[in-house]
Amino acid sequence: MAAFKTFLIFILAGALLGTFVASLAAPSYIEWYNSTPLATQTMCNLPEVVRRVTTSLMHSQLMGAAIGAVVGLVAATLVAVRARGRSKQRPGSPPPAATAA
8 A cells, every 4th residue: 555655646746747847848839839930910810829829738738747647657666666675685694583572
């Protein structure tokens, strides 16, 4: 149960961090992608542009959360493997002495 809790914490923390990074980075990219090449005046359908930009931002945040969750899963796996390796007894060492009660 403790391993599941650790995995879940790492995955959720990674997803939250990925969403935060995407929220910071995506607006610059979306602005660049939706700007006109020569900065000329253009006529546009504003509600459609707002819908497209909002959809792009939400898609970027979703992708950031997914990538962060995968990175969190990998980090949790590495932590679990390292902890398991440390808890195993070294070969050639004597077994722990049993205490008489």
